[in-house]
Amino acid sequence: MKIFTVVLSMLRPVRFLIIAFTCALLLLSSTVPAFAITSYQSDNTEATDQLLETQKATDEVGRSAPPGLKEVQRKSNEGLNEVQGAADIDKQKRPENSQESSSVEGEIQNLLEKVTGKK
Incomplete structure (x- = not known):
């Protein structure tokens, strides 16, 4: 318990910075979703x-x-x-239009080869 008291006493000078950082983090995390409003908005009659x-x-x-x-x-x-x-077949991902993408198995194999140094 003494260690906990020592740590708290050391943090006393930077307490304001910790509170300010926490408030800034809360403010930014609540405002970032609002930026999605400026993204693409479809027309009311689109795709009806x-x-x-x-x-x-x-x-x-x-x-x-x-x-x-x-x-x-x-x-x-x-x-x-x-x-x-x-409907919207050109917008959906399927094997015919995803030839350049790699599979999960291939990505794991590449990662394992890098970790083991075989590549």
Whole structure:
């Protein structure tokens, strides 16, 4: 317990700096999310056509009998999945458009080679 008292007595001169740093940290951590407001903001009408088409397809499926396996497979093969279809397919990451990226296994292997000095 004596060590704790000694440490506190040594920190007494820098107590103001510690309090100021803590307050600054709290202030910055609460204001940084506000900077996200200035990032890209989409137009109100942007992408509503795709959503309306998806909603229309959902309503049709809800009114009809459950689709059979062949129909589900046919719709799934048209795009990413049955519901989404090919909407935003160019924005999503998949093996066809991610050839230059490395896999987790490859990155771990490279790290292990660097650590062991084999590379």
